[in-house]
Amino acid sequence: IHDLKELTKDSSKEELREAFIKCAAKETYFSWIYYKNKNSSIVDTQLRNGNIPDEFKSIMYYTFGDYRDICLGTDISSDSNIKGISRKVKDILNSENMNSHEQNITPESWWENHGTDIWKGMLCILTNEIGDNQERKNKILQDPKYKDPPEVFAKRVQFLRWF
Numbered sequence: 001i002h003d004l005k006e007l008t009k010d011s012s013k014e015e016l017r018e019a020f021i022k023c024a025a026k027e028t029y030f031s032w033i034y035y036k037n038k039n040s041s042i043v044d045t046q047l048r049n050g051n052i053p054d055e056f057k058s059i060m061y062y063t064f065g066d067y068r069d070i071c072l073g074t075d076i077s078s079d080s081n082i083k084g085i086s087r088k089v090k091d092i093l094n095s096e097n098m099n100s101h102e103q104n105i106t107p108e109s110w111w112e113n114h115g116t117d118i119w120k121g122m123l124c125i126l127t128n129e130i131g132d133n134q135e136r137k138n139k140i141l142q143d144p145k146y147k148d149p150p151e152v153f154a155k156r157v158q159f160l161r162w163f
Contacts, residue, residue: 001023001070001081001082001085002023003018003019003022003023003026004019004020004023004070004085004088005081005084005085006019007019007085007088007092008088009088009091009092009095010095011088011092012092013092013093013105013110015092016089016092016093016110017114017117020067020071020114020118021117021118021121022121023067024063024064024067024118024121024122025121025122025124025125026125027063028060028063028122028125028126029125029126029128031056031059031060031063032056032126032129035053035055035056035059036129039053043056044129047126047129047130047140048130048131048136049136049139050136050139050140050143051140052126052140052146057146060122060126063122064115064118064119064122064149067118068111068115070082070085070086070089071086071089071107071110071111072086072107072108072111073086073087073089073090073107086107089107089110090107093105093106093107093110115149116148116149118149119148119149120141123140123141123146124141126140127140127141
């Protein structure tokens with residue numbers, strides 16, 4: 001969450017977007033490294049063949065949902081960093097609302113517009129583990145089963161999602 005913590009109330013919506021993408025991507029990357037080391041080389045082979053292992057895809061869903069909760073201020077964590085980030089999101093969007101003639105942007109509407117970019121960032125970082133083979137990377141990036149972010153899953157109440 002480092003990139004999100006570094007934002008200020010004067011940060012732009014674009015900086016907010018970039019920070020969410022970077023944080024979710026980094027978490028996905030380090031989760032994959034841990035997952036790959038914990039499991040056999042079979043999971044690495046699965047990824048290289050264009051398939052995200054189901055168990056890891058589930059981890060990605062939880063990560064995506066957690067970042068949605070951070071954005072919307074609905075994360076149930078008592079961590080002060082998370083609460084501070086949620087406040088910053090509102091501050092940045094409120095500041096942008098006052099400085100533009102756009103319709104008021106809420107955390108919910110902002111997420112609806114940028115959740116897909118965050119999900120794509122998570123997929124892109126994962127495909128870096130495949131190497132330079134663009135055809136293999138595209139197999140994941142363009143696969144319909146990975147294309148859309150898991151919004152239905154992410155919209156579940158966090159407490160219930162973790163059961």
